[in-house]
Amino acid sequence: MSNAVTVTKERPPRKKLTARRLKNLILNVLKNPFNMVVLVSLIVLFCLIVIPLLTMIKSTFTLAQGELRRVDGKVGDFTLYYWQYMLMSNMSKAVLWEPLLHSFVCGFFTTLISVPLGSVLAWLMIRTDLPGKKVLGILITVPYMIPSWTKAIAWLAVFRTPTSGANGFLTGMGIPIPDWLAYGPTAIVLCMSMHYYAFSYIQVSGALRSINSELEEMGEIQGANKAQILRYITLPLILPSVLSALVMTVSKSIGTYGVAANLGNRIGYYTLATRMRVYIDQGPRGVGYAMSIVLVGLAALILMSNQRAIGVRKSYATVGGKGGRSTLMPLGAAKKPMMAFLAVFLFLAMVMPFFVLIMETFQITTGAGYGPENLTLYNWIGEAGEAEKYTNYAGIFRNPEFFSALWNTVRLTIITSLITAFCGQFLGYISSRGRGKWYGNLTEQLVFVPYLMSGVAFSTMYFSMFSVPHFGGLIPSLYGTFTLIVLTSVVKHFPFASRSGTANMLSISVELEEAADIAGASFWKRMATIIVPLAKNGFISGLMLVFISIAKELDLIIIMMTPTTRTMSYLAFTYSQEGYAQMSDAISVCVLLFILFCYIFANKVAGADIGKSW
Amino acid sequence: MSRIELKNIDKFYGNNHVLRNINLTIEDGDFMTLLGPSGCGKTTTLRVVSGLEKPQNGIMTIDGVEMINADDAYYAEPSKRGLNLVFQSYALWPHMTVYNNISFGLKIQKMSHDEIDRRVMDSLRMMRIDMYKDRYPTELSGGQQQRVAIARAVASSPKLLLLDEPLSNLDAKLRIDMRSELQRLHKELGTTIIYVTHDQVEALTMSTKIALFKAGELNQVATPMELYNNPIDLEAADFIGNPRINLVPGKAEMKGGQLVVKSELGGHTFAAEYLTNEQKPSSGEFDCVLAVRPEQILISREPVEGALPVTVYASQPAGSETIVTLKAGEDEFLSKEIGQAHYDIDQKVWAIIDQDKINVYNKETTRLIKRAV
Numbered sequence: 001m002s003n004a005v006t007v008t009k010e011r012p013p014r015k016k017l018t019a020r021r022l023k024n025l026i027l028n029v030l031k032n033p034f035n036m037v038v039l040v041s042l043i044v045l046f047c048l049i050v051i052p053l054l055t056m057i058k059s060t061f062t063l064a065q066g067e068l069r070r071v072d073g074k075v076g077d078f079t080l081y082y083w084q085y086m087l088m089s090n091m092s093k094a095v096l097w098e099p100l101l102h103s104f105v106c107g108f109f110t111t112l113i114s115v116p117l118g119s120v121l122a123w124l125m126i127r128t129d130l131p132g133k134k135v136l137g138i139l140i141t142v143p144y145m146i147p148s149w150t151k152a153i154a155w156l157a158v159f160r161t162p163t164s165g166a167n168g169f170l171t172g173m174g175i176p177i178p179d180w181l182a183y184g185p186t187a188i189v190l191c192m193s194m195h196y197y198a199f200s201y202i203q204v205s206g207a208l209r210s211i212n213s214e215l216e217e218m219g220e221i222q223g224a225n226k227a228q229i230l231r232y233i234t235l236p237l238i239l240p241s242v243l244s245a246l247v248m249t250v251s252k253s254i255g256t257y258g259v260a261a262n263l264g265n266r267i268g269y270y271t272l273a274t275r276m277r278v279y280i281d282q283g284p285r286g287v288g289y290a291m292s293i294v295l296v297g298l299a300a301l302i303l304m305s306n307q308r309a310i311g312v313r314k315s316y317a318t319v320g321g322k323g324g325r326s327t328l329m330p331l332g333a334a335k336k337p338m339m340a341f342l343a344v345f346l347f348l349a350m351v352m353p354f355f356v357l358i359m360e361t362f363q364i365t366t367g368a369g370y371g372p373e374n375l376t377l378y379n380w381i382g383e384a385g386e387a388e389k390y391t392n393y394a395g396i397f398r399n400p401e402f403f404s405a406l407w408n409t410v411r412l413t414i415i416t417s418l419i420t421a422f423c424g425q426f427l428g429y430i431s432s433r434g435r436g437k438w439y440g441n442l443t444e445q446l447v448f449v450p451y452l453m454s455g456v457a458f459s460t461m462y463f464s465m466f467s468v469p470h471f472g473g474l475i476p477s478l479y480g481t482f483t484l485i486v487l488t489s490v491v492k493h494f495p496f497a498s499r500s501g502t503a504n505m506l507s508i509s510v511e512l513e514e515a516a517d518i519a520g521a522s523f524w525k526r527m528a529t530i531i532v533p534l535a536k537n538g539f540i541s542g543l544m545l546v547f548i549s550i551a552k553e554l555d556l557i558i559i560m561m562t563p564t565t566r567t568m569s570y571l572a573f574t575y576s577q578e579g580y581a582q583m584s585d586a587i588s589v590c591v592l593l594f595i596l597f598c599y600i601f602a603n604k605v606a607g608a609d610i611g612k613s614w
Numbered sequence: 615m616s617r618i619e620l621k622n623i624d625k626f627y628g629n630n631h632v633l634r635n636i637n638l639t640i641e642d643g644d645f646m647t648l649l650g651p652s653g654c655g656k657t658t659t660l661r662v663v664s665g666l667e668k669p670q671n672g673i674m675t676i677d678g679v680e681m682i683n684a685d686d687a688y689y690a691e692p693s694k695r696g697l698n699l700v701f702q703s704y705a706l707w708p709h710m711t712v713y714n715n716i717s718f719g720l721k722i723q724k725m726s727h728d729e730i731d732r733r734v735m736d737s738l739r740m741m742r743i744d745m746y747k748d749r750y751p752t753e754l755s756g757g758q759q760q761r762v763a764i765a766r767a768v769a770s771s772p773k774l775l776l777l778d779e780p781l782s783n784l785d786a787k788l789r790i791d792m793r794s795e796l797q798r799l800h801k802e803l804g805t806t807i808i809y810v811t812h813d814q815v816e817a818l819t820m821s822t823k824i825a826l827f828k829a830g831e832l833n834q835v836a837t838p839m840e841l842y843n844n845p846i847d848l849e850a851a852d853f854i855g856n857p858r859i860n861l862v863p864g865k866a867e868m869k870g871g872q873l874v875v876k877s878e879l880g881g882h883t884f885a886a887e888y889l890t891n892e893q894k895p896s897s898g899e900f901d902c903v904l905a906v907r908p909e910q911i912l913i914s915r916e917p918v919e920g921a922l923p924v925t926v927y928a929s930q931p932a933g934s935e936t937i938v939t940l941k942a943g944e945d946e947f948l949s950k951e952i953g954q955a956h957y958d959i960d961q962k963v964w965a966i967i968d969q970d971k972i973n974v975y976n977k978e979t980t981r982l983i984k985r986a987v
Binding site: 010011012013015016018020021024025028509511512514515516517518519520521525529530533534 | 624626629631664665666670671684685686687688689692693697698699701703705707708709718719722723766770
């Protein structure tokens with residue numbers, strides 16, 4: 001080797017700035033539309049993500065009208081009142097510490113149940129010779145398609161006690177159900193576990209699928225038995241996926257609103273998310289915003305600790321991706337007990353609650369059995385006044401509120417998912433083409449921020465930002481408008497949409513664009529003739545996944561609901577709170593059918609994989 | 615047809631200096647091959663020429679027209695440089711038929727419909743794939759895709775054709791076919807070609823000139839035979855040739871303007887006219903390395919005047935040629951004999967080495983100090 005060449009790190013030379021150079025530098029930037037696109041996107045992301053966050057933080061330090069009688073000063077003054085109220089007043093136990101503890105308890109136990117459950121289910125489905133996997137596989141993922149708040153409503157249908165007005169299925173059968181089981185932490189934890197096990201299931205089954213079975217066979221050749229193979233080879237390989245599912249479950253379950261509100265509010269059991277809504281609704285709002293910041297901080301902390309702990313190691317989750325062939329582990333004598341376990345699980349988690357839920361919509365009195373004297377179609381098609389002793393509302397198909405909610409839901413999902421999916425592809429294009437460059441990294445980081453926030457915290461932020469006009473009316477007050485709901489839903493789904501967009505764009509080789517560049521195609525021409533046709537399929541499947549996710553949404557939009565913008569999820573939630581259980585059930589069933597229909601459509605028409613939707 | 619001049623090109627990725635002061639002139643009609651191991655900067659050079667990369671330093675002209683002037687931050691757009699590029703991955707647009715892949719660039723140039731059709735069909739016929747014009751790229755084999763990629767690049771009649779390792783994804787037999795195809799193409803079109811490869815056989819067989827890269831720098835620019843006969847340094851000598859060149863350590867000394875060399879190959883004296891201008895000690899003994907191509911070593915079974923007595927260490931007949939490992943003292947070297955020959959292991963034979971064909975390198979600088987003729 002010649003010693004003349006040493007590969008050293010050097011800086012590119014600094015050039016003298018001449019007028020010609022300056023002119024060309026400016027022209028180089030201006031003549032490339034891509035730069036303009038990046039610039040505009042970054043500005044928009046900044047306005048939609050950074051500014052709202054700062055605005056919310058600022059509003060926790062700014063005195064509002066409502067507090068003037070308690071605090072000296074005038075509106076707009078700097079104040080620590082809200083933080084003091086939350087952290088150090090005689091109220092702070094009820095405002096912050098108790099709900100925080102409740103959130104942690106619910107999050108901890110939910111994780112404790114759902115992660116092992118999901119992992120074991122994944123292992124059974126992927127690596128063993130369990131019979132009937134195809135059907136089981138679909139059944140196991142169905143609970144994930146169902147919004148978590150409908151699970152809470154189904155739970156109430158089964159366990160409701162007279163404490164909240166009417167009998168549930170079990171109390172109706174004469175089985176006394178204690179309140180601690182029907183409502184509160186136990187109910188919340190079990191309901192959330194039945195939802196969030198899907199995280200672990202999807203993550204771990206993905207990891208298991210990517211493990212080459214030759215790795216396990218090598219262990220077998222070395223003389224390890226099945227338990228040893230599982231312990232020393234399989235488990236360490238899927239550990240990163242398990243951990244990341246765990247973190248996701250913790251951060252999601254701490255911030256969940258719908259389940260906690262349905263099952264906790266009636267007995268005064270509040271978590272941070274549900275307590276926060278009370279303050280947003282009833283004031284002082286500043287306290288609600290401060291709580292929301294606490295929630296954001298918590299989620300950020302959890303996710304960052306995850307990245308620190310397993311960020312590097314995560315890479316080997318896909319090692320050995322070659323393994324198309326995989327040998328299944330015979331369960332032998334354990335097959336029957338495993339089947340029984342699955343059957344019981346599916347019965348308890350799916351069949352029974354939803355049977356009860358659907359049946360309840362036909363009952364006159366909940367929990368009074370399914371005899372003909374107790375069955376009615378009133379809840380679906382009854383006319384107002386026909387059954388004054390039960391309810392003030394007409395059956396949902398005769399209730400204009402329902403159709404307004406249905407229309408709002410369809411409108412919201414279609415508009416939002418179209419916009420989101422389009423933006424996702426666009427942002428994905430910028431992050432994929434800007435990999436390792438500052439603007440690519442910045443885009444990815446900005447887009448990731450909404451992921452840190454639970455739905456309620458995120459919408460609180462938008463609520464605080466847009467409930468008053470800004471910049472002298474340049475951004476008008478969007479309080480109570482449909483636009484605000486769309487905007488919130490779009491931005492909240494940015495992380496997920498842009499991730500699917502990035503994956504889609506990465507699959508389109510840069511060289512395909514370079515070839516067009518050399519052929520003389522301009523940026524927009526390349527977009528129209530190369531990128532758009534090739535991204536079409538990825539776009540449609542991304543669109544479908546966003547669509548389903550928005551159709552399920554309750555947490556995100558609940559704060560912004562006004563009578564004209566109600567969606568079906570919200571209507572079901574309100575009816576349930578008001579004690580019209582059967583009506584609430586009927587709407588839940590409609591939402592379920594809507595989602596199932598969308599999912600089947602997405603799966604059949606666009607080939608979308610529900611496993612990629614978070 | 616065009617003449618390309620690169621002057622003082624420097625390219626950085628972040629703080630990584632990947633191209634170092636590249637100076638290269640490609641004459642009109644040349645088939646210039648950029649050769650070197652992977653990561654040496656040859657593809658980056660090609661992308662700089664094409665306009666897909668912007669160097670931080672240097673000037674490039676095509677036919678005297680400035681295309682790059684880094685001082686002024688001036689970079690002509692790729693499509694304004696009158697060139698076309700064949701990617702290693704072919705980069706065929708999967709959603710367009712073969713015909714549309716080729717006509718895409720012509721449509722952008724707003725040619726008439728008839729002209730487009732004529733050009734597309736001409737280039738398809740030239741690459742002998744006109745029967746596949748309505749297929750999609752995924753419906754073609756690797757070799758056919760390769761032909762489409764080349765047809766797409768030549769359809770616009772570029773003055774300069776750039777090829778980035780175009781044969782590396784083909785199997786061995788197809789590669790030989792495509793080599794002759796590319797040579798023919800070069801003759802027929804008369805286009806200047808810049809060709810990137812790490813395969814020395816491709817470089818030696820097709821090029822009119824080779825630029826050998828080493829760690830981001832140009833090591834040697836020469837005709838294929840000059841590069842083969844007189845590699846500029848030990849690394850180049852080692853890189854070119856298969857089986858590899860024999861390197862034998864020795865001692866050298868300048869005596870009366872002549873180079874006197876001693877090694878296991880015996881003693882040699884080289885006249886001043888064969889010596890290069892490379893730096894070497896003007897007096898006193900210094901370490902050198904002798905380099906001899908295996909085919910320059912002839913084996914005699916009988917003693918010959920001036921030949922080196924050696925023993926056979928191993929012999930590998932391969933049908934068309936026989937490679938014999940010989941041992942002189944502690945040093946081993948290879949001889950390549952055309953045809954089939956049989957030698958016993960440890961057989962005593964005589965190696966005839968034409969001293970004119972020997973290269974001598976200064977061990978300290980690794981540079982060539984005596985040329986072969």
